[in-house]
Amino acid sequence: MDLHTYLAQCRELIDGALDRYLPPADASVDRLHEALRYSVLAPGKRLRPVLVLAGAEAVGGDPTTVIPTACALECIHAFSLIHDDLPCMDDDDYRRGRLTSHKVFGEASALLAGDALLALAFELIAESAAQVPAGRGAAVVALIARASGTRGMVGGQVLDMAAEGRNVGGDALDQIHALKTGALITAAVTAGAMLCTDDVRSIEALQRYGQAVGLAFQIADDILDVVGDESKIGKPVGSDVRQDKMTYPRLYGIDESRRRAQTLVDEAIRALSPLGPGADPLRAIARYIVERDV
Secondary structure: OOHHHHHHHHHHHHHHHHHHHOOOOOOOOOOHHHHHHHHHOOOOOOHHHHHHHHHHHHOOOOHHHHHHHHHHHHHHHHHHHHHHHOOOOOOOOEEOOEEOHHHHHOHHHHHHHHHHHHHHHHHHHHHHHOOOOHHHHHHHHHHHHHHHOOOOHHHHHHHHHHOOOOOOOHHHHHHHHHHHHHHHHHHHHHHHHHOOOOOHHHHHHHHHHHHHHHHHHHHHHHHHHHHOOHHHHOOOOOHHHHOOOOOHHHHHOHHHHHHHHHHHHHHHHHHOOOOOHHHHHHHHHHHHHHHOOO
16 A cells, blocks of 8 residues: 555544644634644644544544544644653753744643643544444543553653663563553554444454554654654654663664564554454554654
8 A cells, every 4th residue: 555645645634623623823811722733733743643543444434433533642642742841851942843832832831731632632532432332432531541641651751751860671661661652552543443343353453553563663763863864853863862761772772673663563463464454554554663764
């Protein structure tokens, strides 16, 4: 399949919907709505919302029916980036090729913009959940909430910060990123499917896919922070070293990190064996994750 065309079509759908769902920049509440739009609509891969659409397609569903949840995942991701960039966290000045939210709008407005995006995300998830059987919709809400909180992204961020300046082993590093990065990626692809089917075998296959792809994605990110092109990745390279973070290249070296990422991609593709051609976009996305330069 032509992954470039597929991703471009998905991003067009998602960006159009995000523009509709986000409040207008000139609406009241000072500049808060402008701050929301600044971060969410910044150029990006839109990987998590694309995975929601691809997860629906993999089980024979109509991807357009899960667009609200796809947009919700991008809102949650943007919320996490805004907060990660704050001085009390990673203290980054650039994200996606431009100044971070707190550098443009101030720390308080950036913090509140992140809070508002998390609230908007669950409003959108509820919109999708209302269109499917009640039990299935509630399960999707719970899934994404877990992946966003202490048993997922937020918990992983806490562990990541606690590991700064320390030498942690491979199992601990995997645990950090299975939560910080992998949980939301897994929730994205699984939620797309759950909104379209209750077939347990298919959903479990997509969970395994997401877990493997999530770790592969983080390893690739760690590698790009060492050897990436700043003009492409949109932020300075070497930030992990400056913050004394434990990363896959630091623990294993570049070559072994690449091998581990490829092994995870192979595992992810094998997990999709119960699914037919509808899962081909997911297979292509898995390969793209380790081949990308952004």
